[in-house]
Amino acid sequence: MHIIESGNVAAANGVKLANVKVIAAYPITPQTPLTEKLSEFVDAGEMDAQYIPVESEHSALSVCIAASSTGSRAFTATSANGLLYMNEQLHWAAGARLPIVMCVVNRGIGSPWTVWNDHQDAISQRDTGWIQLYCCDHQQIIDTVIQAFYLAETVSVPVMVCYDGYILSHTYMPFEIPKQADVDKFLPSFKPEYALNPNQPANLNTVTLPDVRPDVRGDMAPGYMEIRHNLHADMRDAIDVVGDIDKKFNQIFGRGENPYIETYRCDAAEFVAVCLGSLSYHLRDVVDILREEGIPVGVAGLRLYRPFPDQAIRDMLADLKGVIVFEKALSYGNQGALFADIKAALYSSKNRPKVHNYILGLGGREIKTAHLVDALRNSCVDTDKVGDTPVWIGLKM
């Protein structure tokens, strides 16, 4: 069935189709309509789940952590300061290897207060051990939410599904709601390796020593470092799993084929603009204009940001003349986080392209097509003129 609805409603429908059993969330703009929709689904009996109206985001993720540890599929959603308020629990959920899925409806963070879109919230949490997927449109939101549960439960790592506040969360677009029977065929039910159970008592998340230690039978149990190494190794393996899941999804639903990077006019491109989220669709218009001018440029939107698909990045960008990274976030005092990641991925390539960095759209600052055209043209025409430090677009100073 096709409907025309908001990005938040697309996400809520994905959660419903994924048969989530425990939902806990706390309202924050622009995530709020998603939370409201889910409570509607549950209250109307359209969804057989526990909806827990917690008193904070810290508690929202705590509920999900405990519900997941007890063997139920759990979901939460937040934005901006709500995500930051969860920080401790983000690390905890990843360390405890819980397949929780969370929508992050991207918004700038205070101070000063802003309710408008940028990516600083999710980017600032990139090292928490969560998988991060980014969406460009409503169809991707609903599809990615469903895929995210499969991914999380396959690799036992929690997943953030990120989409732009307002630009996607509050705008209306047509999208297809997959059939429940197809989703059930795609997404197996949640079967945790262990769930809290008095018949099989276990003490979870205990204090763990720096070194390995024998258990009561004399078998060696991992220390903290082995446990953390496994999280990293499984996250690296998740890159292939994302590809496999994309194939399976495509077979059933006929959508996919770009699990890591979604490209536009990158064939025979000498330059590629790279970004996260809905900005890549905006950049398609920009590329069309520059292609008219004869500049061989394309766009690449990353769907997967953590784990970082560095091989896919190299395959796509290594032999270009220039890569131009547009970012709605930065690592203050340094440069854009994505910019740094892309440069690191390309470092081992023989013919490294020039890599430029533009910072834009912070706190919802309007992103003008003309500005994007100028910036991208500058980077393509005069690759040496733009240096290594990020250039701010649309700044009025």
Added chain:
Amino acid sequence: MTEKTTILNLSEDELVHPGNRACAGCGLSIVYRIGLKALGRDTILVVPPSCLTVLQGLYPIAATQLPCLNVTFASTAAAATGVLGALKAQGRESTLVAAWAGDGGTSDIGIQALSGACERGENFIFICYDNEAYMNTGVQRSGTTPQGVITTTTPFSGKSQKKKDVPSIIAAHGIDYVATASAAYPLDLYDKIVKAKTMNGPKYIHIHTPCPAGWGFNPRFTVKIGKLAVETGLYDLYEIENNKWRLTGASKKLIGKKRTPVNEYFNTQNRFKALSDEQISDIQKEVDIKWQSYDETYGN
């Protein structure tokens, strides 16, 4: 009231193993051992960082036989809510959920989540063992540290503020059962937990829990000191059941009787050594006024 448990009919099922990592003479070891007997085997525990985390053992060895979810400091009651939500979703509602936290995890950093869970009416038991400071991190003041007590963050003149009355705060949520208990009266605690298990919604039990290491006394005096806190009238054992407040056990027996002077309790512990005679006589006056009203209201 159901029949009182005695040492003769106390469950012999040991759910906390000897040789755990608590200090010698730890009041928590007493209440945890007895408390788990009362909770029974069909229970899932939720525990935040505290001396209890350490007592329960270091991975991969556990000192207890109940399933336990260790959680972050501020999240105990929210995590208990999550366990309940999953049990409900799976139709496993007969399993009991009990959160067991220290005074810091309850009255300070954990109070928001606890208040939220009480307001939502979550069907769980929250047990606070109150050793009146942050012991796990080396005896810093907490909201429930009594006035005048020396801790590592009130090092010379003692804490200037009064002890936070957590049971009253929780009772103000209008939940059906709030009780206080003491490590010195473990069977009274046992019966209170057993009673709490029969009730619906949030249940809160606050246990005064002497700590030789943090309070500065010889480990063999744990029970004696726990009893003194009650016998001096400083720490009262009571229940608030369906909004009705009543003294219980050893405190009830004090109604109309002469109490031990508070000084005798203070003298047993190093942590009170900064209390001046004037402060002690002020505290004695407060206790006398409180007990006068108990005598008038509950005496006959």
